[in-house]
Amino acid sequence: MSDAKRIKLDTGARPVIVTHSGTFHADDALAVNLLQKLPQLADADLVRTRDAAEIAKGTIVVDVGAEYIPEKHRYDHHQRGFFETFDADHKTKLSSAGLVWKHFGHDILAAHLKVDVSDERVPLLYRKMYDDFVEAIDAIDNGIALYPDATGLPAYKSRTDLSSRVGFMNPRWNEPFDDADLLARFRRASAMAGDEFFDRVDDALYAWLPARDIVVQALKERKSFxxxxxxxxxxxxxxxxxxxxxxxxxxxxxxxxxxxxxxxxxxxxxxxxxxxxxxxxxxxxxxxxxxxxxxxxxxxxxxxxxxxxxxxxxxxxxxxxxxxxxxxxxxxxxxxxxxxx
Incomplete structure (x- = not known):
């Protein structure tokens, strides 16, 4: 049974996605949007809190709670001793976005493509979207340098990546705000992150996968033309x-x-x-x-x-x-x- 199918919904109650309150980042913004793609959570309420009692009520909790327990759908990465990666081939420690993609990516893709999770395209896109999109979010959120062995200052600054753009959607330090404003800002950031993510999925589906078939054929025929x-x-x-x-x-x-x-x-x-x-x-x-x-x-x-x-x-x-x-x-x-x- 997939992790998505293990989500237990109380009869008559709306599911609840919980993440932390306060300043938001690309990982929790993307994680929430990805979860909302699942049919089980499409109509879920969103609660942003750090209150332990409220966190305990969540159907699924991401980026808060200091627990990584997939069986209980608790997906935080801040606690001491957390070193989870996407798989044995990757070394980047996961953020909440990576955790959601690791456990629910196949089901999210199946829902987006409107196909069964056994569709042969799903595992190809699952790996590609982690490598090309989610891993950078994980690394930035966990403070992992792109060039860990480099010394000296970079030749230029790059502040146009998704993590930076989500960060700029938080209130300025000297700007007044309240919880309602923060929630509205988070929803906009989450929608932006999700739109970009699924645009990339569609690009892979309609351009990258067809190209793959052509490259396979060219490699097989490279000695015979x-x-x-x-x-x-x-x-x-x-x-x-x-x-x-x-x-x-x-x-x-x-x-x-x-x-x-x-x-x-x-x-x-x-x-x-x-x-x-x-x-x-x-x-x-x-x-x-x-x-x-x-x-x-x-x-x-x-x-x-x-x-x-x-x-x-x-x-x-x-x-x-x-x-x-x-x-x-x-x-x-x-x-x-x-x-x-």
Whole structure:
């Protein structure tokens, strides 16, 4: 039985979601919105309090109460000795948002997609939404640095992330407010966090998942198309597709040997010309597994065609991460030649 199905509702009584009063943060704002997606809690009352007697009445309690007891639907993370993570592959300590997603994410997705929880898309989106959205909320709320080994001041400030934007929805230090105002502000923050979250779910559903199927097919066919590299180090797409979000996981899933991992991706651009792009070392890196040849970088058009010996060249970026050719065959020739340079 899923955690959502274990929620016990008293006959005739409205369920109650409890979180803490006072200043709110992105984790409790998101946690509450996620819970409200569950059919069992869609009409739940929301109580913001630190009163132990009121907390005890909650159907489900998040970010307050100093207890993590899933069987009682108590999901706080502030107490001494709490070190729960999403799974064995993650090291980030969970906040209330991560706890709700860990225990209810499958059911929340099923409710949003209007499918059964056994739908094969649910576990893929469950993991992706934690990695791409919820984990950052967990880390920021728990004070975990993005670059724990970095020293010195950052090159710039970033205060446009969701956690910062939720924080700015609290009253200013010198602004008068009461409990009703705080509750209204919290509801707006929770709605904002939830809207962004489910917009990202929809983006994954309608763009990321279809792209995954295309990347799987390209990886399987990378040695068999006309002009292919015998080791499969060139991926070919007949249209631009979001491949970076899939290639690394799929290389592992398909057990592709290191010597056969793609180094270049060839695809058409929006103008009808073709691009050859070097595969980054990972999805967040600007460093390429094998950048296009240094001698080509920053060179364009006829000069590049003469230098490379490949007709119809358009450009190679000065960093070598991407280049262009007027034709598919030309882009493939650039990728093939670059493999051996």
């Amino acid at each position: 006309e002009g292919a590299d015998a080791q499969g180090r060139i991926l070919l797409f007949d249209r631009a597709v979001g491949w970076k979000g899939h290639i690394y996981d799929l290389e592992t899933a398909l057990e592709i040997p290191e010597a056969e991992k793609p180094l270049y991706v060839v695809y058409p651009d929006e103008s009808g010309k073709w691009r050859v792009q070097a595969v980054p070392v990972n999805s967040e890196s600007f460093e390429s597994r094998k950048a296009l040849p240094e001698a080509w970088r920053g060179i364009r058009d006829a000069q590049l065609s003469e230098l490379s010996g490949i007709p119809d060249c358009v450009f190679v970026h000065q960093s070598g991460f991407i280049g262009g050719n007027a034709t598919k065959d030309g882009a493939l020739a650039m990728a093939t030649k670059a493999l051996n340079m």
